[in-house]
Every structure is written in C-alpha cells, then in structure tokens.
Amino acid sequence: MHIDSFSQHFAVIQDPRQSAKITYPLFDVLFLTVCATIAGMDGWEDIEDFGEAHLDWLQSKGLFREGLPVHDTIARVVSSVEPSQFQDCFLKWMQAVSASSEGELIAIDGKVLRGSYNREDRKSTIHMVSAFATANGVVMGQVKTQEKSNEITAIPELLKLLDVSGCLVSIDAMGCQTDIASQIVKQGGDYLLAVKGNQENLAKVVQKALAPVSQKNHTSTIGQGHGRVEAHEYHVLPATDIAAELPVWEGLKTIGVAIGYRLDSTGKESLDYRYYISSAELTPERFADAVRGHWEIESRLHWVLDVTMNEDACQIYRGNAAEVLAGVRHMALNMLRLETGKKASIRRKQKMAAMNSAYLEQVILAGINRLGKN
Structure with missing residues (x-):
C-alpha cells in the first residue's frame, strides 16, 4: 500500500502540539483512527486495541516506530485536530x-x-x-x-x-x-x-x-x-x-x-x-x-451510520472529537463502498477488515487507486 498516496491529502493537517514533545506523529494517529473505523471500532479503547492487534502491519508501513499510544493519548490527539482542516x-x-x-x-x-x-x-x-x-x-x-x-x-x-x-x-x-x-x-x-x-x-x-x-x-x-x-x-x-x-x-x-x-x-x-x-x-x-x-x-x-457504525451510540464529545470522528466515519464508509471486490454488506466488510489486514489494505487501496483514474 502506498502510504504516500494517502498522506498527500491528509499529512498537511497541522499538529497543534509542541514539536519537541511529539512522540506519536499526528498522521500516524489519524491513519490508525481511520483504519480502526473502517474495521468497525467506535471508541478510544477500541482504536487502541485495534492498533495493538495490527501493530506489525502498521509498523511495516513505517508508522508508530516508537510503539502505539494508549487510548487517552489517541483521544487527546484526535480531539485537538482542527475540524476545518480535516x-x-x-x-x-x-x-x-x-x-x-x-x-x-x-x-x-x-x-x-x-x-x-x-x-x-x-x-x-x-x-x-x-x-x-x-x-x-x-x-x-x-x-x-x-x-x-x-x-x-x-x-x-x-x-x-x-x-x-x-x-x-x-x-x-x-x-x-x-x-x-x-x-x-x-x-x-x-x-x-x-x-x-x-x-x-x-x-x-x-x-x-x-x-x-x-x-x-x-x-x-x-x-x-x-x-x-x-x-x-x-x-x-x-x-x-x-x-x-x-x-x-x-x-x-x-x-x-x-x-x-x-x-x-x-x-x-x-x-x-x-x-x-x-x-x-x-x-x-x-x-x-x-x-x-x-x-x-x-x-x-x-x-448505516446509526445501525452499522453506531454513530448515535457514540458518547465521544471531547474537544473537536465528535466533529472529526463524524468525518472519519464518512471517510471510512466511502472507502468501504468504493471497494467492490467483495460483494458483501458494510458490516461484513468491516468484520473482514478487522480480522484481515490484507483486506483492510484492499479497502484503503480502493480509494487510493481512484486517484489515478480521475
């Protein structure tokens, strides 16, 4: 998977943290959040657990070289993102x-x-x-x-x-x-x-x-x-x-x-x-x-957002998190729909992405591959 093709659109989001204190790059955390949402995760602890389960895959893409942040850090980073930039x-x-x-x-x-x-x-x-x-x-x-x-x-x-x-x-x-x-x-x-x-x-x-x-x-x-x-x-x-x-x-x-x-x-x-x-x-x-x-x-x-992706049940409201995560859910749903290799429901695609990093990569590539077609 070409992370560079993905990052050309999202790596420009400004990180509000002091650069000297950054252990986990903003892009890494955002990419993890998008991947976890594709796979049906809908809370900070879920995102951390997903990251732990797929850490080898993430690190093979050059992400999280210092290891994975805990869920509180993930929450703090995502909540600080400026929604208009996302x-x-x-x-x-x-x-x-x-x-x-x-x-x-x-x-x-x-x-x-x-x-x-x-x-x-x-x-x-x-x-x-x-x-x-x-x-x-x-x-x-x-x-x-x-x-x-x-x-x-x-x-x-x-x-x-x-x-x-x-x-x-x-x-x-x-x-x-x-x-x-x-x-x-x-x-x-x-x-x-x-x-x-x-x-x-x-x-x-x-x-x-x-x-x-x-x-x-x-x-x-x-x-x-x-x-x-x-x-x-x-x-x-x-x-x-x-x-x-x-x-x-x-x-x-x-x-x-x-x-x-x-x-x-x-x-x-x-x-x-x-x-x-x-x-x-x-x-x-x-x-x-x-x-x-x-x-x-x-x-x-x-x-689909309510029943499949549990949007109404999501209790996250800290900082800008609710608005940013709404955009992440839209982004995840788009990529799941753009992936047409598997004839399956959105929920089934999410489960497959959670269990199989190869299929998760296929979903992400479904969006990236469109970059060269339009």
Whole structure:
C-alpha cells in the first residue's frame, strides 16, 4: 500500500502540539483512527486495541516506530485536530477519487449526532449537514451546525465547497430558500427543492397549478412489504405559466408532485402529497427517480451510520472529537463502498477488515487507486 498516496491529502493537517514533545506523529494517529473505523471500532479503547492487534502491519508501513499510544493519548490527539482542516482534506480527497457525472443526483440533508453533547449541557448536541452522491453512495462533504434551524446557513457553506456543475441537487423543505436556489444555479447545477408552508406563496401557487394535472404527465409505482401496500404517482408540469408569479426563484423550469398512497395491515389508509420545484427540465421518470433518490441519504447514509457504525451510540464529545470522528466515519464508509471486490454488506466488510489486514489494505487501496483514474 502506498502510504504516500494517502498522506498527500491528509499529512498537511497541522499538529497543534509542541514539536519537541511529539512522540506519536499526528498522521500516524489519524491513519490508525481511520483504519480502526473502517474495521468497525467506535471508541478510544477500541482504536487502541485495534492498533495493538495490527501493530506489525502498521509498523511495516513505517508508522508508530516508537510503539502505539494508549487510548487517552489517541483521544487527546484526535480531539485537538482542527475540524476545518480535516474537512478541507476530506473534500480534496473526494474530489480526486469521485468525479461527478452529468446529471448526477446529490442529496443534501442534516443528521444529529445524538451522543455528541457535553454532559453538562444536553443542548450542545451537534448536527452534520452532508452531501451524498446517490449514484455511488459516497459522502461528498459535510459541515457542522449547532442547531437544526441553522441548516439554512450551513447548506450554502457546504455548497461552496462542492463542485455541483451538471448535477441535480435535492434538498428538503428546510433548504427551500431563494438564495440557496440561486447559489446552485450560479455554481452550474440544478436544484430540486421540496415545497412546504415555510414558503407560503410558493406553496399556494404550485399546489394550484398542479391540482388539475393531466394523467399523461405522470409515472407510477406500486410496492408491497412489511405488511403494507404502497403506491406512488409522480406528476410534472413545465413552470412556464407560473414563472411570472415566482420571479425570485432563479431558473425555475419544472414543478412536480409526488403522491403517496399507503394501506397498512390494519386497513388504515393514508394519502400524502409532496410538492417540488426544479430548475431542470424534468420528465416524470427523472422526477420520480430524483425524489426516490433523495431519500437514499436516509437509508444508505444516516441509517448505516446509526445501525452499522453506531454513530448515535457514540458518547465521544471531547474537544473537536465528535466533529472529526463524524468525518472519519464518512471517510471510512466511502472507502468501504468504493471497494467492490467483495460483494458483501458494510458490516461484513468491516468484520473482514478487522480480522484481515490484507483486506483492510484492499479497502484503503480502493480509494487510493481512484486517484489515478480521475
């Protein structure tokens, strides 16, 4: 494995410690933390134990020449890392290994780290707003916000970091803001924004226009599972007739509605209407794919982080550790997904990486090898 290829992106992170007192290099500790996270470790003691088990392998790569630090030292070093520097390295790495394709869907949504609060202030829990490329299931970037409501300010900051040119960016109703729509268009992308009551005039105009929508402009799906039957219809209309009423929404070209019908095992029925606006000219089929694709950020990212990588159960909050480790988990998940040699679940890949350093190296190389392809 070429550590140099990996370190070219992450070795530039500044070490805040006094150089004369450094026994364990910052890069060594960060690399250990990433490897341990790939292997399913989710606490400081777990990371130390993983390092002890794989010390020969790590030292064969030129790391930890003075031996392995104890978990308290690992915690202190990782907690001192400046999150913005780690984020910058993460973004440059992702831009190098995963070039966006024309029309790719990038879903943006926030997630709370439930165990990240300071034990003296339960309101200090942080939120991470992430950008998720649905085509290959990787995180393109993330930023932290202290409160759910601050996603409105976090989304523009995240967009500034991303190359969305030629992509369709989907955001839920929290991000349905004129400034955000304009920013996406100015950066060369298209937006697909969910419409709710937070934009009252927009919601009224869109709902009125779609009320008599023609059946020829729709696509539908029917599914059954978990004791219920679900049916979905997706309707779109050109925004030509209402564009004059909505001049503040830059580049508006399409409006759409996703209608969901559900019949559960008790016989209870429900009908749900979700409205959208977009700067792209969407067919019913592409609109349906994008609406369904947006929710993959819940099932393929947030759910995996919680259930497979135990993010919500993680009680680490010291210093910058919660934010840095959130980025490490995203990085680990990306590499596990980029490794396609084994057809296995993320959890099984983690177990194989924990038991077999050769497979761990294969996972890491899956990301590094992309450097030469993009």
